[in-house]
Amino acid sequence: MPLLYNFDIDTISDIQKxxxxxxxxxxxxxGFSRNTLSEISGIPAPTIAKFEQKFVISLTSYIALAKALGYTKEIKELLSQPLYDTMEELEMINKNKERKRGSRNETGK
Structure with a gap:
């Protein structure tokens, strides 16, 4: 399988921010305060503050906050569609669509 490079210049920190x-x-x-969002989502207000200020949160907490704000559909759609830049990538995606796990032969055994 060819090595694919991602030339995206955004860092993980940039995306978290x-x-x-x-x-x-x-x-x-x-019009929600952090306390109000905390009550709706079940996520502690200090966790919300930490995320807004330091950009760090667990995936579970992020999903709970997004859900409380009405963004369940958008979260569920994240990574739902394949991305490709070339026809070769699209062909590989279509070939691997039904694949459930990595091949045992990938480690060279």
């Missing part, structure tokens, strides 16, 4: 900023915007648009 964007996710935190977007969540904070959606919270404020709804």
């Amino acid at each position: 964007i996710l935190a900023q977007n969540l904070q915007k959606r919270r404020l648009e709804k």
